[in-house]
Amino acid sequence: VASVASVASVIQGDVSPSPRHDSTEALIAALAAVPDELYLMLDGAEYLRDTGAWAVLQALIDARLPRLHLALATRCRPALRLGQLGAEGVVVELDDESLAFTLAETRACLPPESGQAASVRLLEATRGWPAGVRMLAGGRAADESRAALDAYWTEVVAPGLSAGQARLLRWLAWLDRWTPELAADVTGVPRAAECARSLVGQGIFIGPARAHAGWHTLHPLFADWLRRSMPLAGADRLALHRRAVAAWVRVGSSGEAL
Structure with a gap:
């Protein structure tokens, strides 16, 4: 108990830093003194923008405390x-594909009377995204499911977008697949390629386009929300399609242009 209290005092800033024993060192020392297994879990770490906070996490990792387990x-x-650490095999990384529900797991979320076809449709619509499966398979009416999804995009995803990212996504939502360079060609958004790369790096419901190496695609549920919440005017959509046709021809995909 005393060791845990010591850790809490460091986190709350009760230990004054000094040239030889700053707060990070004090935190490591306090954690090392805890005799039990420790689990530090950080959700939504993409919102952690302070470099000092990342430096503290790196120091905890570098300290190699035998009873400390870090989950991000x-x-x-x-x-x-x-x-x-990866070379030593002590890091476990789970990506979108690892966490995506299988058909059997999707089927288990549906009411017992639902058939195989309903499971397949739900899996295709969500791409196995667990939260999406839960919201769409929770026994709600269709309009209630859409409202739940809309609330998620509006309250969780949208606040993390910059104005430039939101502006670009408004156009990308109409494209089946794209590269940062193509995004710059067809959207006309300033610094579109750089912005597209930042979106890919942040992993904001963007994944690799199947069978098209180097291309990206928006999650279909996210794209649907973008098209409804930030619609393009008819003239803008026509301009987008014209520029997209020209871009597809330039990259040798005349079939896509049609």
Whole structure:
């Protein structure tokens, strides 16, 4: 109990830093003194923007405390040096594909009377996204399910977007697949390629386009919300399609242009 209290006092800033024993060192010392297994879990780590906070996490990792286990949930790669630990086999990384529900898991979320076809449709619509499966399979009416999804996009995802990212996504939502360079060609958004790369890096419901190496695609549920919440005017959609046709021809995909 005393050791845990010591850890709490460090986190709350009750231990004054000194040149030889700053707060990070004090935290490591307090954690090392705890005799039990410790689990530090951080959800939504993509919102951790302070470099000092990442430095503290890196120091905890570098300290190699034998009873400390660190779990991070994030949509983008953390700003941590994990190469050596990965080589030693002590890092477990679970990506979108690892966490996606299988058909059997999706089927288990549906009412017993639902058939195989309903399971397949739900899996295709959500791409196995667990939260999406839960919201769409929770026994709600269709309009209630859409409202739940809309609330998620509005309250959880949208606040993390910059104005430039939101502006670009408004256009990308109409494209089946794209590259950062194509995004710049067809949207006309300033610094579109750079912005597209930042979106990919943040992992904001963007994944690799199947069978198209180097291309990206928006999650279909996210794209649907973008098209409804930030619609393009008819003239803008026509301009987008014209520029997209020209871009597809330039990259040798005349079939896509049609």
